[in-house]
Amino acid sequence: MVWAAVTVVAVAIPFYLEGFWLQTGLFAMSAAVGAIGINLLTGSTGQLSMGHAFFLAVGAYGYVYFADPGQDGLLGLGLPAPLAAVLAVLTAGLAGGLFSPIAGRLKGAYLGIATIALIFLGQHLLFNAEPVTGGYNGRAVPPMELFGLTFADTPELVLLNVPFGALERLWFLGLVLLLGAAVFARGVLRGRPGRAMNTIRDHEIAAGVMGVPVARYRAGVFVLSSMYAGLAGVMLALVFQRTVPEYFGVLLSLDYLAMIVIGGLGSVGGAILGAVFVSMLPQLLTRYSDALPMIAEPGSGGVSPAEAARILYGAAVVTVVLFLPGGLMGLAARLRARRPPSSSTDPSSPDPRS
Template sequence: MSERRGIPAKAYAYAAAGLVLLALPFYLERFWLQAGLFAIAAAIGAVGINLLTGATGQLSMGHAFFLAVGAYGYCALAGDGTDGLSGLGLPGWLAAVLAVGLAGLAGGAFSPIAGRLHGAYLGIATLALIFIGQHVLFNAHGLTGGYNGRAVPPLNLFGLTFDDTELLVLQVPFGSVEKLWYLGLALLLGGVAFARGVLRGRPGRAMNAIRDHRIAAGVLGIPVARHRAAVFVLSSMYAGLAGVLLALVFQRTVPEYFGMALSLEYLAMIVIGGLGSVAGAVAGGVFVALLPQLLGRYAEALPLVSAPGTGGVAPGEAARYLYGAAVVGVVLFLPGGLARLVARTPIHRPSGESR
């Protein structure tokens, strides 16, 4: 009886949270919606690397490379060449789908290595992707725009253009961030649902067996190399999707963003949120993505934190210190991350109710 009574309360909580998220564009200013979109994109990418590292035990240092493939792939596929850069002029929705597929193909090209290496060896191998990606992004000027990057074509979907052209909804003007907000929520919901389905099914059990003891998993008949390669491709596609969304939010891609620091941030997200937990990956992604935004917003009111170039600690640096400390704190005092903290929260039941 207790479980039956608990389901409606949980459903009501989810419904209330959903309604709040849907209503935010009507009340929040552009800064907060943009910060929320950064968090949504980070959460999507964190779910992907959590499938790889948290659920399967494969260390990847090259997640930023696949975000760059998604972001720049969308620009190249959707661009029309009027800016002097390469572009195929494809419809925005098709370019986005193909960009995610392109990230998956890049992961597939690397998957033979990912299927045979593990631990620190795989981490070092994926580290090479960052250096290769940075070299290409800075030097392939006709494709990437070089150091200055390239503008991101707006997305067109079902006749709706996700640009700053105002669209009145209930007398509220909707610009690009308001429109992208609902798209981002839909993509995050779909990504979370798919990842949960994978982890709860036979692939998820195989992935966990490989993570816990790969030799024993092979003895049980699990094709270890094939599963590792497949998860690497899936994680790359999640990263590509996050890269496309980030490009649409930024409205310009720059090579500096897709460097080593971004890959380390994604590892921090899944450690803080909880390895192997989809909800934990989302929570960690939101935490790490929002922290520098909040510090930058309130830099003047915080001690030691100031705007870049004015002395003191820049918001971005302060954010790295804080979530670095959070990683150490989680490892020492909360090994399961934020997901374990939520799981430990006691459930209050009426007196006399059976457990």
């Protein structure tokens, strides 16, 4: 019943909420897909990655390059949008595969330091490979076209007297992609690969003694995490409608680490909850900055909404580490455990054992 209610609400949202909330929700969906990917890597396998933003950039710019025919000095292949999205995700996986030999042999802080190099390399390429990336100004994102439906404001589409523009159409696409990503990750974690990943995280030596190919699993999970990041980058590009190099920096990777810590390491639901919290908080602070104390407009010299958001979920990370090791999902599990069990029999009826 709970899942049915959630489904009904999710489907009904585009018919009632304005564009701001739809855009905020779509940002949260793309962040959730990326958070699921890094949770497979960090939360379930114990590999620290600081380069998640690099693979988001590969997905976003890969989609634009494959889908845009190219003009005004910019290069592009002009492929159908669905094929371009698939190729962008595969390209992100290929980039992860090229780095996977390093990921399979390093762990902990050493892997984190190595992945930071990906961020610096990516920023250099995004700003200087102008024929592909558009340089500092970025590139416009071609709209998605699927089964004859264009996910843009035109052509006009009206359902139940509600105009369905780009955000309304992308809302349903985002729901489908998030659901598919969550179901696949849940299947991985509940199957044999998930048990092997958790064993590597908790007892690496024992995993090797039991016959688990540790280096191969680490490399494979890194590739899978990169593909999730690539899909999140494609979704992010479709919502933003323009790729901007500055967005894909170290701070974005830190945001994703904050998502999985706040939501709960090793949990698909925790990754989604953490992504919703971290991605929506800056949007809400910006929206209601006039009514909130100590929040100033960007550029005014005070604490901007983005800075206030980072302070708040930085405090949330510290709180979770000190008092809620399982994150929000762990807190929810504790609350369910404290709930008194419901009786299936009528208290007035006699005890059947008597």
